[in-house]
Amino acid sequence: MTQEELDALMSGDIDMDEASDEESSQEEISSDDEAVSDGTDVIEESIKASKLPLPATDENKMVHQLDDVTKESEEKASEIFDIIETISNDLMEKEENLNSVLEVLNSNIALFEKLVEKFPDIETFKTQLELNQNALKDIDETVEVLQNSGDSIMSVMDIMQYQDIHRQKIERVINVMRALSKYMNTLFEGKIEDEKRVSSATHIVGDTHNDVASTEDIEALLAQFGN
Secondary structure: OOHHHHHHHHHOOOOHHHHHHHHHHHHHHHHHHHHHHHHHHHHHHHHHHHOOOOOOOOOOOHHHHHHHHHHHHHHHHHHHHHHHHHHHHHHHHHHHHHHHHHHHHHHHHHHHHHHHHHOOOOHHHHHHHHHHHHHHHHHHHHHHHHHHHHHHHHHHHHHHHHHHHHHHHHHHHHHHHHHHHHHHHHHOOOOOOHHHOOOOOOOOOOOOOOOOOOHHHHHHHHHHHHO
């Protein structure tokens, strides 16, 4: 309390309760100002820590990056389809070759069965019959593996179709972003060119930062208003 307020209180011009309420309200305003100041400091520190704004380079342009993703993913998917198709064709070719081998083995087995039946005492015929039967069994298993592999490749190709769906989703996002960008540009259009606009003041009364405008800045600003 100042000396003037104390003299006024002693003379009865100031009510003690009103003085107390006034001091309390001033303290609340001061605390509120400090809270606002602290909040502003936190925001400014967060902005500085995030290093914004980012430079407008090709690495940071969102639509540019998404265009690259869709283009590269489409190219890689095409390469994968080509490889899968080559593998599938090779499997089909080998399966046809094995079918030819199966015919030979079945013919051999039929022959040795007749020979064993006619000459049961000759062990060579029995041995060859057994070898051909085992080879036939191996061939059957190999053909089954090839067929299962072909089915798996077809499943992979079906799954790869989702890549095209993902590409379409990304392209839809790109179109929405471009539409929003054009809309925002139209929304913020002005009748005055930016070069002819009055420059912004560096410091305005009530600002908490210390970037005070210099005399030269103020004179330049006034000159622009005059023009």
